[in-house]
Amino acid sequence: MRDLGAGFGYLLKGQRWVVRHGRRFGFGLLPGLITLVLYAAALVALAVWGEDAVTWATPFADGWASPWQGLFRGFLTAVLFALGLLLAVLTFTAVTLLLGQPFYENLSERVDADVSPDGAAARSDLPLWRELWVSARDSLRVLVRAGVWGVLLFALGFLPFVGQTVVPVIGFLVTGFFLTEELAAVAMQRRGVDLRARLTLLRSRKTLVWGFGTPLGLAFLVPFVAVFLMPGAVAGATLLARDLLGEESAADGATAPGAPGGRPGTEDVTR
Secondary structure, eight states: OHHHHHHHHHHHHHHHHHHHSHHHHHHHHHHHHHHHHHHHHHHHHHHHHHHHHHHHHOGGGTTOOTTHHHHHHHHHHHHHHHHHHHHHHHHHHHHHHHHTHHHHHHHHHHHHHHHSTTSOOOOOOSOHHHHHHHHHHHHHHHHHHHHHHHHHHHHHTTSTTHHHHHHHHHHHHHHHHHHHHHHHHHHHHHTTOOHHHHHHHHHHTHHHHHHHHHHHHHHHTSTTHHHHHHHHHHHHHHHHHHHHTTOOBTTTTBOOTTSTTSSTTHHHHTO
16 A cells, blocks of 8 residues: 555655746646647537437438437447547547657656756657657557557446446556556656566556556546646656666655665566
């Protein structure tokens, strides 16, 4: 349970960091605002024309008697909008990070330098276009994994009692896990940690990841909140990434778990 609280602590520390560095917080809002406008327009279009799309896709139901035709198509319209909303939640972070890649990279470096005992921060040797390509490719691979979980949980949602109690909880945990992966990737990608190694690290300390990502995922469900929390989420994920990689932080005054003398095994994963 200590890791659960530590994960939530990193989320709070990240928000405090950007508040203390107000200029970076202001610039960090722009990518999120642009993404929010694009997603809001897509969801509005889905709400307006979703029923027409369902009608076009189900011509076999044209001859059904009332009320079965309306109930069937109404259910499919609701499912379509729910899937669109889920997709928006799962991809919002990836799209925002992609649009704001240069800023978030710089913000993450600043956090690293601020908490590093020697004031140094890891830097990527890749050109910007290459970083954008790697980020987009990895985000797509993560989205596919998240989509498989989404379809599975959606199907399980029809089970009596379990679908209304256990499945939503699992859904939030899954969302929190992949959300954390996307955010921590900013710091880890600069260190040359690939997607497979990142997932291995995150799975090794799931409660830490859930403590960070699950409350953040819940907060992201509230309109506009994701925009204001994104800069601090990147800062907090950088601190979390340092913990996972066993890097010492000046604020800790001690070697983090996984560093030499800490929990073994982390170094091998990142090679």
